[in-house]
Amino acid sequence: MAQVKIYGSVxxxxxxxxxxxxxxxxxxxHLGTDSKALKADPEFARINPNGKVPAMVDGDVTLFESMAINLYLAHKYGKSLWPTTIGDEARTYQWSFWGMTEVEKPLLTIVIDTFMTPADKKNPKAVEDAKTALQSPLSVLNQALKGKSYLLGDTFTIADLNLAAIMAWAKLVKLDMTGNSDVANWLDRCLSRPAFRGK
Incomplete structure (x- = not known):
């Protein structure tokens, strides 16, 4: 039986x-694809008292929050994913947290309105506001990727994975990347990896 257990639907x-x-x-x-069942499970409440996914168990280590889980897994198991200098470690945290604070909320606003909101409750202004809010972070990211294949250089790392996992929603909603071709190309490289596609 695998030691690492990951809870939550794809x-x-x-x-x-x-x-x-x-x-x-x-x-x-991979466990607990039914979020409602997980919330009612007292065993899961011991793993994540917030009652949300994802959560992870690795032996006696339990974690919640997707970025914390990924940083842990990459540091412990992903030798090629983990940065080799303390400066790049700091940049890994920077880009992981930046994705959560600057990119995730506006992208999620668009995803929810596009795919989960009934037609009579859609909010085109909220979507346009979210698209406008994304222009500045996209420009920042585009500039950071100039002359590089990945965030830390020529090698795909956990910094790329964490940010691309958020930015994947941009593909889902067909976000216009005009003027941000370095971001678009980087995202294509990240999302073309077999492990992203479940292989």
């Missing part, structure tokens, strides 16, 4: 942890 932020585990090449057990 339609949730657990997809990020599943991608990371596949990149690390580890055996893992």
């Amino acid at each position: 339609q949730s932020r657990a997809a990020r942890a599943l991608w990371c585990a596949r990149e690390c090449g580890i055996e893992f057990e």
Whole structure:
């Protein structure tokens, strides 16, 4: 039986942890694809008292929050994913947290309105506001990727995985990347990896 257990459906932020585990090449057990059942499970409440996914168990280590899970897995198991200098470690944290604070909320606003909101409750202004809000971070990211294949240089790392896992929603909603071709090309490189596609 696999020591690492990852809880949450592939339609949730657990997809990020599943991608990371596949990149690390580890055996893992994917559990709890039914979020409602998990919330009612007292065993799961001991793993994540917030009652949300993803969550992870690795022996006596339990974690929640997708970025924390991924940083842990990459550091412990993903030798090629983990940066080799302390400066790049700091940049890994920077880009992981930046994705959560600058990119995730506006992208999620568009995803929810596009795919989960009934036609009579859609909010085109909120979507346009979210698209406008994304222009500045996209420009920042585009500039950071100039002359590089990946965030830390020529090698795909956990920094790329964590940010690309958020930015994947941009593909889902067909976000216009005009003027940000370095971002578009980087995202294509990241999302073309077999481990992202579940292989």
